[in-house]
Amino acid sequence: ALHACGDLHLSMLRQTARAGVPALACSPCCYHFTKDAFYDGLSRAARETDLRPSRDELRLATAEIATASTLDRKLRH
Numbered sequence: 001a002l003h004a005c006g007d008l009h010l011s012m013l014r015q016t017a018r019a020g021v022p023a024l025a026c027s028p029c030c031y032h033f034t035k036d037a038f039y040d041g042l043s044r045a046a047r048e049t050d051l052r053p054s055r056d057e058l059r060l061a062t063a064e065i066a067t068a069s070t071l072d073r074k075l076r077h
Helices: 008-019 055-062 070-076
Strands: none
Touching: 055 070
């Protein structure tokens, strides 16, 4: 098990792909803790879109209903 926070999941996925690992289970979280201003997907399908969420937009994914502020819940909705 790995808490793949921020860019750690990107590094792990790239390294395992280069190593030819046949299967991997990963639970990335905290996407907004990234060095880049925008998130670029890794798949070919993601790279072919114009979808490039910002850190603020990525942070909404971690705004759980039980722990989020009223503003975060409103923004997420």
